[in-house]
Amino acid sequence: MTRPRAATGAVKALQDALCLERVLRAGPDLSTAREQYADERSASGAQSVELGRRMGRAPVEEVPDWPAMG
Template identity: 70%
Template sequence: MTRPHTASGAVKALQDALCLERSLRASASAAEALQRYADERSAEGARLVGLGRRLGRALVENAPDWPAMGPAEVAALSRAALDGDDSYLYGSVQRQR
């Protein structure tokens, strides 16, 4: 299940439904359709859950001192939490080691 930090639950549900419909239409059996669906959607689901967990840890579990942070610190925290995932704010963020 996705965490609320990604704000993408409804979109993921719609994408999942469309994928399931395509899989059912293109398959000869329910088992084949479910395998197609899993092949297509499992990686994205795992990526989104991982992102939600990272965001939850960074923004809630290990919450910074928000009032003391300026724009640069907020941006750095966001980039670190995204950890390589795409974001409408930062594009593809590369992990810094």
């Protein structure tokens, strides 16, 4: 699941839908289409999740020294 702070959910959903439509139309059966979809979209999904996690950790683990910033 992508995290809200990455702001990629809607774009990823559209990309997923387009990919799913394409593999369903091209595939000989549902099982093959499902495998092709997973092969194509899993890496993108993992990248979005990792981006969201990094963005979530940054303000907690790398808090700026606000008083020093004036």
